[in-house]
Amino acid sequence: MIIKNILIRNFRSYYGENSFDFSNGLTLIIGDNGDGKTTFFEALQWLFNTTVDTPNIENFSEMRKSQLEVGENDSVTVSITFDHNGIKTIEKRFIVERYGKDRYRALNQEFRGYEEKDSGRTPVDGKILVLRCFDAFLQRFSMFKGESDLNVFNDSDAFKQLVAKFSDLKEFDKYVSYTEEFERKSNSAFVKESKSDEKISKQVEQFDAKLVEVRRLLSNAEKELRETEASANLFRGKIEDLEKHKETSEKYSEIKKRIEAKKTEAAKYRGSIAANNFNVNLLDKLWVLCVFPAVLKEFQAKSSAFSKAKRTQNEQFIKELAKNEGKKEAYDEITQLVNGASRMPWYLPGEAEMEEMIHDHICKVCGREAPEGSEAYRFMCEKLEEHRRHALAEAEANKPKDQETKELFENDYIEEIHSLSLGLGGFNESIVTGKAAEIGGCIELVNTFKRKLAEVERDLEEMDEEKARILIQAEGVSEEMLDKSFQDLKGYFDQKGKAEKRALELEQKIHELKGQRDYYKEQIDALAPGKGQVRVYKKVHDAFDYILRAFVGAKDKNLTMFLESLEDRANDYLRRLNANDFHGIVKLIRTAEDSAIIKLYSSNGSEIKKPSGSQQTTMYMSVLFAISDLTTLKREEDYPLIFDAATSSFGDAKEQDFYNIIDHINKQCIIVTKDFLDRSELRMAEIDKLTCSVYRIRKAEGYNKDDLSTIRTTVVKVK
Amino acid sequence: MAGKSIGDKMLQAVLMDEKLMAFGEYSPDECTSLVQALSSDNCIVKAVAKIIDRGRTGASETEIYREVSEFLKSNI
Numbered sequence A: 001m002i003i004k005n006i007l008i009r010n011f012r013s014y015y016g017e018n019s020f021d022f023s024n025g026l027t028l029i030i031g032d033n034g035d036g037k038t039t040f041f042e043a044l045q046w047l048f049n050t051t052v053d054t055p056n057i058e059n060f061s062e063m064r065k066s067q068l069e070v071g072e073n074d075s076v077t078v079s080i081t082f083d084h085n086g087i088k089t090i091e092k093r094f095i096v097e098r099y100g101k102d103r104y105r106a107l108n109q110e111f112r113g114y115e116e117k118d119s120g121r122t123p124v125d126g127k128i129l130v131l132r133c134f135d136a137f138l139q140r141f142s143m144f145k146g147e148s149d150l151n152v153f154n155d156s157d158a159f160k161q162l163v164a165k166f167s168d169l170k171e172f173d174k175y176v177s178y179t180e181e182f183e184r185k186s187n188s189a190f191v192k193e194s195k196s197d198e199k200i201s202k203q204v205e206q207f208d209a210k211l212v213e214v215r216r217l218l219s220n221a222e223k224e225l226r227e228t229e230a231s232a233n234l235f236r237g238k239i240e241d242l243e244k245h246k247e248t249s250e251k252y253s254e255i256k257k258r259i260e261a262k263k264t265e266a267a268k269y270r271g272s273i274a275a276n277n278f279n280v281n282l283l284d285k286l287w288v289l290c291v292f293p294a295v296l297k298e299f300q301a302k303s304s305a306f307s308k309a310k311r312t313q314n315e316q317f318i319k320e321l322a323k324n325e326g327k328k329e330a331y332d333e334i335t336q337l338v339n340g341a342s343r344m345p346w347y348l349p350g351e352a353e354m355e356e357m358i359h360d361h362i363c364k365v366c367g368r369e370a371p372e373g374s375e376a377y378r379f380m381c382e383k384l385e386e387h388r389r390h391a392l393a394e395a396e397a398n399k400p401k402d403q404e405t406k407e408l409f410e411n412d413y414i415e416e417i418h419s420l421s422l423g424l425g426g427f428n429e430s431i432v433t434g435k436a437a438e439i440g441g442c443i444e445l446v447n448t449f450k451r452k453l454a455e456v457e458r459d460l461e462e463m464d465e466e467k468a469r470i471l472i473q474a475e476g477v478s479e480e481m482l483d484k485s486f487q488d489l490k491g492y493f494d495q496k497g498k499a500e501k502r503a504l505e506l507e508q509k510i511h512e513l514k515g516q517r518d519y520y521k522e523q524i525d526a527l528a529p530g531k532g533q534v535r536v537y538k539k540v541h542d543a544f545d546y547i548l549r550a551f552v553g554a555k556d557k558n559l560t561m562f563l564e565s566l567e568d569r570a571n572d573y574l575r576r577l578n579a580n581d582f583h584g585i586v587k588l589i590r591t592a593e594d595s596a597i598i599k600l601y602s603s604n605g606s607e608i609k610k611p612s613g614s615q616q617t618t619m620y621m622s623v624l625f626a627i628s629d630l631t632t633l634k635r636e637e638d639y640p641l642i643f644d645a646a647t648s649s650f651g652d653a654k655e656q657d658f659y660n661i662i663d664h665i666n667k668q669c670i671i672v673t674k675d676f677l678d679r680s681e682l683r684m685a686e687i688d689k690l691t692c693s694v695y696r697i698r699k700a701e702g703y704n705k706d707d708l709s710t711i712r713t714t715v716v717k718v719k
Numbered sequence B: 001m002a003g004k005s006i007g008d009k010m011l012q013a014v015l016m017d018e019k020l021m022a023f024g025e026y027s028p029d030e031c032t033s034l035v036q037a038l039s040s041d042n043c044i045v046k047a048v049a050k051i052i053d054r055g056r057t058g059a060s061e062t063e064i065y066r067e068v069s070e071f072l073k074s075n076i
Helices: A037-048 A062-067 A126-133 A136-140 A156-166 A169-194 A201-244 A246-275 A278-284 A287-334 A351-360 A375-397 A413-424 A427-473 A479-484 A487-526 A532-577 A613-635 A652-662 B006-015 B018-024 B034-038 B043-056 B061-075
Strands: A002-011 A014-021 A026-030 A073-083 A087-100 A103-117 A120-125 A143-145 A585-590 A596-601 A641-644 A669-673 A693-699 A713-717
Touching (some): A014 A037, A014 A062, A014 A713, A026 A652, A037 A087, A037 A641, A087 A126, A136 A156, A169 A532, A169 B061, A201 A487, A246 A427, A278 A427, A287 A413, A413 A427, A487 A532, A532 A585, A532 A613, A532 A652, A532 B061, A585 A613, A613 A641, B006 B018, B043 B061
Parallel strands (some): A026 A693, A641 A669
Antiparallel strands (some): A002 A014, A073 A087, A087 A103, A585 A596
């Protein structure tokens, strides 16, 4: 499979149609952060993914989406044209339609394929074409995202798959299992038959019983060894991961502690804010009285005004009273008798005598008649009236004193109000005024807490961002793993140590048991059956035993040869990729589970336990090139290698050497990178030294960094 | 190795075992393909070829054992 062209239309930042042409060798796609490098890679992943049939609107260009009118639609398309026993094209697409103001829908996802034949372009099922030409197995060993993805054997299944695909080991597994069973059955047949042979029956029975027991123990020990080695490998891997990310882990641990401390601080402020609930305090702490001083002031002013008005009116009243008293005295003086004689008191004659005289029509004071209607009669009647008035006035005068003196203000309401005003002022007023001060203080305190909480939340946000940056640097190591950090390192070392010690013990035990097994087998083999039929059964068993060992040996040899071949090729690439640098030797080491780990050694045989980032990258890339060679050899088809940001750990000098060499390796290789950029400008002098095709992808000018719909990737072929 | 079937390659790998060679008294160069081995006069070579061939044509483990053990009993 040699990629000829890739077309990306309206896929995320790739607005409109964007086309890339590829040669058989190296193609560089250069872009800065956010220019669309990973989107290019993910467009290919999306294209080759045959497991999801539903369209995802998130893959539609935001810029194109923002331009769609209601009722309009457009397509998202990624297609690849390649040579694989003839030119073929795989195209995946779906439609996005706008059907309302803010309403869009994605529909009609299609997987199309085309084959160029003599008769012309023939449509085929795109999904089938992917599975036929670039299945998941090949994708696994062809497409790599970031440096951490390069160590394909991190996943133990990957090596097994590779071996299964290319080393015929799977076939051997089946035959080893068959011949083990044949050996067991033929042995049973021989043991059964030998019972009829008196010469050897007892010895066979004795040795066979021991052989059965030794085999059982051997099988158990081998099973335990496999488990123990797997366990040791697991802890070895964990330790390597932790050591590799020691610095990151320390930073992570530190930032986590700081985040925890800040969270505690934030919780404290939130608690303090919640404890000062203004609504509750209105009644519980009588904050509702905070307006009391103003009301009291008004009340006191009004009370004082009332009091003053009462006093004024009272004085006026007293003056008026005094004036009237003076007038009466003057009148009395005026109305005295002319001759100065004293008037008769009003009670003479008495009421009863007056009534008698009126009744009798005679004045019994002067003895004259007083007929009804006469002057004297009227005089007597008036006199009686006067008497009665005086009697009434007298009775009035004899009433209790408070009722006796008529006052202007009969009640003391004003005094009560004034007294209340005085009572509310002073100490009480000072308490309520203190309440207002308390409220002010509380509000100020809560505002201070809120300000501090906002500061803490801002710090937390920054710390979260820093934590996210650290996790990105950790390149795929999980948060949980970093979380465990170095507290677990000692535990891992202990467990690895225990597992390795146990593995050594088991290896020794297995060695001894194999010796015992071989001894008992030899003993049985050495027996010379007396009966011809038993001799035949023995020979048949011997034959199956040898055949079993030959299959086991062939399987082992096959795997060894496969690894050696892969190792040789990988070391060839490693030498070439590090032509001007130390390169070391790649070794592929088999594990108990028939998997393998990649290690780097110095030529003096010592393991390089902590290779630098660039050494690791070239080491893993060498193995990947070797696998690719093997794939080509076995399938008689070439396959591209596609890397996204695989050389992040390279320095400038290493970068240049690496590309100069990879430029001349006869293998289709697509590298998406931000190498060769200096402040977003291409270093053309270095690029000109390469023979490969180079594309520059970048964000189109004039975008708004906060608005995704203004961002689009432009594609320019530089050379 | 190009052009050889997986059965041929497996046969070659197994027949290369030195102890099996000594036991069966054969030379691995005599048979380079399954077809040749199935017609071999050497019963060990033929037995190995039968195991591989019958395994590849879908016979069960029990069937293969019965056939090969009967063959060996008659020819060894």
